[in-house]
Amino acid sequence: MAIFVNADTKVIVQGLTGGQGKYHGLRNQAYGTQVVGGVTPGKGGTDVAIPEGGSIPVFNSVAEAVAATGATASFIAVPPKAASAAILEAAAAGIAFIVCITEGIPAQDEAKVFNTLLRDYPNTRLLGPNCPGIISPGKCNIGITAGEIAQLPTASGPNVGIVSRSGTLTYQALYELKQRGIGVSTCVGIGGDPVPGTNFIDCLKEFQADPETHAIIMIGEIGGSAEEEAAEFIKANVTKPMSAYIAGVTAPEGKKMGHAGAITSGGKGTAQGKMDALRAAGVKVGLNPTEAGDLMAEIVKSL
Amino acid sequence: MDLFEYQGKQYFARFDIPVSPGDVAYTVDEAVAAAEAAGYPVVVKAQVQVGGRGKAGGIKLADNADEVRLHAGNIIGMDIKGHLVKRVWVEHASDIEKEYYASYSLDRGAKKHLLMLSAEGGVEIEAVAESNPDAIVLLHIDPVDGISLATARDAAVRAKIDAEAVDGVAEMLVKLYRCFTEGDCDLAEINPLILRPDGGVHALDAKVSLDNNAGFRHPEWDEFRATEELDEREQLARTHDLQYIGLEGSVGIIANGAGLAMSTLDVVNQVGGAASNFLDIGGGANADMMTAALEVINSDQSVKSIFINIFGGITRGEEVAKGIVEALRRVELRAPIVIRLDGTNAEEGRSILANAGIPESKLTSKPTMLEAARAAVALANGTN
Numbered sequence: 001m002a003i004f005v006n007a008d009t010k011v012i013v014q015g016l017t018g019g020q021g022k023y024h025g026l027r028n029q030a031y032g033t034q035v036v037g038g039v040t041p042g043k044g045g046t047d048v049a050i051p052e053g054g055s056i057p058v059f060n061s062v063a064e065a066v067a068a069t070g071a072t073a074s075f076i077a078v079p080p081k082a083a084s085a086a087i088l089e090a091a092a093a094g095i096a097f098i099v100c101i102t103e104g105i106p107a108q109d110e111a112k113v114f115n116t117l118l119r120d121y122p123n124t125r126l127l128g129p130n131c132p133g134i135i136s137p138g139k140c141n142i143g144i145t146a147g148e149i150a151q152l153p154t155a156s157g158p159n160v161g162i163v164s165r166s167g168t169l170t171y172q173a174l175y176e177l178k179q180r181g182i183g184v185s186t187c188v189g190i191g192g193d194p195v196p197g198t199n200f201i202d203c204l205k206e207f208q209a210d211p212e213t214h215a216i217i218m219i220g221e222i223g224g225s226a227e228e229e230a231a232e233f234i235k236a237n238v239t240k241p242m243s244a245y246i247a248g249v250t251a252p253e254g255k256k257m258g259h260a261g262a263i264t265s266g267g268k269g270t271a272q273g274k275m276d277a278l279r280a281a282g283v284k285v286g287l288n289p290t291e292a293g294d295l296m297a298e299i300v301k302s303l
Numbered sequence: 304m305d306l307f308e309y310q311g312k313q314y315f316a317r318f319d320i321p322v323s324p325g326d327v328a329y330t331v332d333e334a335v336a337a338a339e340a341a342g343y344p345v346v347v348k349a350q351v352q353v354g355g356r357g358k359a360g361g362i363k364l365a366d367n368a369d370e371v372r373l374h375a376g377n378i379i380g381m382d383i384k385g386h387l388v389k390r391v392w393v394e395h396a397s398d399i400e401k402e403y404y405a406s407y408s409l410d411r412g413a414k415k416h417l418l419m420l421s422a423e424g425g426v427e428i429e430a431v432a433e434s435n436p437d438a439i440v441l442l443h444i445d446p447v448d449g450i451s452l453a454t455a456r457d458a459a460v461r462a463k464i465d466a467e468a469v470d471g472v473a474e475m476l477v478k479l480y481r482c483f484t485e486g487d488c489d490l491a492e493i494n495p496l497i498l499r500p501d502g503g504v505h506a507l508d509a510k511v512s513l514d515n516n517a518g519f520r521h522p523e524w525d526e527f528r529a530t531e532e533l534d535e536r537e538q539l540a541r542t543h544d545l546q547y548i549g550l551e552g553s554v555g556i557i558a559n560g561a562g563l564a565m566s567t568l569d570v571v572n573q574v575g576g577a578a579s580n581f582l583d584i585g586g587g588a589n590a591d592m593m594t595a596a597l598e599v600i601n602s603d604q605s606v607k608s609i610f611i612n613i614f615g616g617i618t619r620g621e622e623v624a625k626g627i628v629e630a631l632r633r634v635e636l637r638a639p640i641v642i643r644l645d646g647t648n649a650e651e652g653r654s655i656l657a658n659a660g661i662p663e664s665k666l667t668s669k670p671t672m673l674e675a676a677r678a679a680v681a682l683a684n685g686t687n
Contacts, residue, residue: 020617081519101617103585106517107409108484111446114414119447132616144616146647166562171614171646172672192561194411221562224411247565250572251581252550288570290673 001212002136002153002186003161003203004097004125005073009140012037012071012095014078014086016048016058020101021077024144026050028075031147033140036069062093075133075142076100083129084109091121098197099142100128110195117197126197132167132189135174143189149174153183157214158303160296161207162187163200164219165226169247169289173219176293182300185213192221200230208238215241215299217292218283222248223269231277241299242283245292246271304513307350309392310527311509317523318482320475320493321505325394334375335368337393343367344396347374351386352532354427359383364396386532397507401465402495404428404439405476406510407483416444416483418476420462424495438463450480471504472496487517536580536603543595545582552577553683555600555609555638557593559584559618567612570672576680579606584618593626594633601636608682611642612672613652620644620652627666628659639682640666643675 011028015021016038029035029050037057038048044060059065062074074090076083076098083102090098110129117124127134133143137150149171153159160182164170170189177184188203190196200218207213216238220227227246234242249271275285284299286292306314312322326337327350338345349361356362361383363374371393381388402425410417421439423431431438440462444450455476459469475496483491492510499505518524533541540547546561554571556578558564564583571578580603584596600609613623623644630636644652653668669675 024617080516104516106487106520107489107514108446108487108517111409111414111416115445115447146616149646164562166560166565167616168558168560168563168614169566171616172563172566175614175645194409195414219562221565226411229412245566247562247569250568250578251565252548287573288673289566290671 001210002139003206003210003213004127004186004188005134005136005140005142007139009073009097010034010036010069010071011073011075011142012039012062012065012069014039014062014074014076014090016040016056017043018077022048024077025056025075027147028141028143029056031141032138033142036071037065039065062089062095066093066095071095073097073142074099076102078102080104080106084113087113087126088116091117091124096124098124098126099131099133100126100197101131101133101143102128103130105129105193107194110193114195114197127188128191128197130193131191131196132170134186134188136186137184145171145174145187145189149178150187151178151181151183153185153212157183157212158300159183159185159212159214160300161185161210161213161216162219163203163207163216164189165192165221166219166247167192169219172289173217173292176289177296180293180297182297185210194224200226201233204230204233204238208240213240214303215296217296218242218244219289219292220244220246220274222246222251222271222274225269227274228277231281231283234278234283235281241303243286243292243295243299244278244283245286245289246274249287304515304524304527304531305352306509306511306513306527307352307530308348308509309350310530311511312392312506314486314511315482315506315509318478318486320478320482321503322509323394323397323505323507325392327390327392328375329379329390331372331375331379334391334393335371338365338368338371341393341395345371345393346396347371347378348392348394349378349381349383349388350390350392351383351388353384353386356383361388397497397505398500399497400500401468401498403464403468403472403498404431404494405472405479405496406490406492406494407480407488408490410443413443416446418442418444418450418458420458420476422463422465428494444480446484449484450477452477465498467502468498468504471498471502475504487514487521488512489514536599539602540582540599543592543599545584545592545596545599547599548581549603550578550580552579553605553607554679555579555603555606556612557582557584557596557600557609558612559614563612563614567610567672567676570676571610571680574673574677574680576676576683579603589622590626590629593623594630597627597630597636598634601634606638608638608679609636609640610675610679611640612675613642613644613646615646615649618647620646620648620650621655624652624655627656628661631661631665636665639664641675641679641682642666642668643670643672644668
């Protein structure tokens with residue numbers, strides 16, 4: 001088991017012939033992910049060579065790619081201008097799981113895409129935009145995570161699920177667990193944009209239901225109220241032990257810390273408020289990623 | 304990007320939102336010219352991005368050229384809560400019957416647009432929210448549908464907008480929504496939205512915040528960018544497309560990814576140091592960007608050590624290493640570097656650094672974020 005993606009997941013890459021799409025699409029393929037096709041309008045019929053041998057076919061549209069390959073997931077690596085259309089094209093073609101790594105999509109576009117999916121394609125899940133992607137170690141890696149930093153899960157467990165709002169802190173969390181030899185069931189980077197397709201609660205729900213996940217690490221950051229809402233959900237629904245870290249304790253108020261979402265104003269969205277809410281929900285909160293890793297090591301030992 | 308009031312009004316005007324006739328002025332003479340064109344009486348308003356302008360004496364009524372001269376002369380150059388007034392907005396003074404409030408923003412929790420409308424405008428909406436929350440109508444709008452005139456009218460009625468103003472306010476709400484969406488605003492706020500004795504409504508103030516991500520489809524934003532008030536370090540970073548925020552400490556920070564950069568600030572703080580900045584070189588940073596980042600950090604006199612914290616995903620370790628080597632060749636850094644490099648191609652990166660012949664007094668490599676933070680703080684505090 002794992003959440004959202006596993007060894008059977010067939011993936012196409014929208015933008016496979018572009019710089020980022022090719023580099024990361026091939027890395028995902030080399031990791032063992034079933035990358036069955038690429039989509040670039042106008043380049044259908046060509047293919048992208050795999051360095052170790054073989055090639056990945058390129059199609060003109062997602063619909064063609066799905067018809068030919070049976071893909072159920074898509075990895076979108078196209079520029080911000082083209083990203084909204086790419087997401088909606090994938091959804092219309094019946095893709096069930098879309099990972100969009102594109103950074104810099106206008107918030108108005110994101111809000112429109114999110115609500116269009118909600119209404120017209122309720123069975124499609126969007127991860128991102130502006131996220132590192134998802135990895136179920138040893139099974140499937142979609143996105144830009146370096147697969148080698150993810151510790152493989154063990155059959156007997158305990159294994160840990162990771163959900164994070166920040167890209168690089170997702171890697172940091174994987175790394176902290178790897179250092180301690182703790183297996184990871186699935187690691188989801190939900191992204192730091194104001195309107196993420198998948199949120200903490202969506203992932204926590206899946207992790208709670210996943211028999212292969214025994215504990216959960218959550219990495220949040222300042223801004224918005226996603227962590228507070230997650231804390232409410234945890235209190236009522238999550239029985240698996242958790243540790244967490246919130247980035248931005250020292251961030252000055254009123255300054256956007258890079259992510260469009262990461263800003264505190266009027267005392268709202270602060271790291272302290274989020275940490276308090278999580279602690280009140282029974283989550284062990286570390287003051288830095290390493291401490292969150294240490295706390296998880298204690299949890300795992302007790303399981 | 305936050306706009307000044309006058310820019311917000313100019314932006315509103317693009318979407319046919321009525322504003323008072325007026326113009327921006329950088330000098331007393333320009334202010335008089337603007338007043339003559341707008342017609343007396345006029346209001347002279349300091350243009351700063353901070354509240355409480357009126358209390359600070361930054362908003363004055365003038366009935367003739369002499370009064371404009373006097374007030375503009377006093378206001379231009381004035382310091383309002385640390386903001387230097389470089390320009391004033393001069394507009395025809397409006398007769399005010401009633402003051403309302405209207406704004407659109409994104410409700411991130413609901414993932415919908417949020418209209419806030421109140422018949423109690425002209426004061427801080429936060430104060431109204433506290434003292435009389437029922438006086439504010441909150442309406443979620445599905446971004447796919449937008450807002451219709453009928454819905455806007457209904458909201459105006461529910462907000463107890465005066466009967467004679469309901470139609471005008473409803474029209475205004477539809478126009479403001481267009482400004483918010485097509486204009487790619489994070490926030491579009493009118494406070495006060497006024498009802499005049501003649502029954503007309505218009506925007507007496509404008510608070511507009513634009514979504515930087517949408518800049519590619521708004522060439523008209525260039526003029527707004529030109530007036531943004533950034534400190535020197537932030538300006539330099541801007542030219543290199545780096546996410547930089549100046550802070551008060553002595554440890555220069557370079558990290559990839561906003562989350563990791565924030566976390567780096569936190570860790571430096573926890574081990575007894577203070578960061579001199581937030582700098583996210585972003586995903587896919589290459590040698591040129593690393594060089595630029597080091598140049599920006601190096602321009603800051605207070606930096607005593609530089610902590611480079613990279614966890615490669617889309618960013619590749621060898622590119623980061625090449626950038627550092629190149630930067631050390633191009634600029635004489637004022638402070639030593641402590642680096643922590645992990646993730647994509649990290650080993651390749653570390654070996655490039657190890658074989659570049661850089662003395663240890665200039666660069667040390669640490670295996671973890673905590674160890675690197677301790678080393679950087681020790682260097683900055685002179686305790687190593």
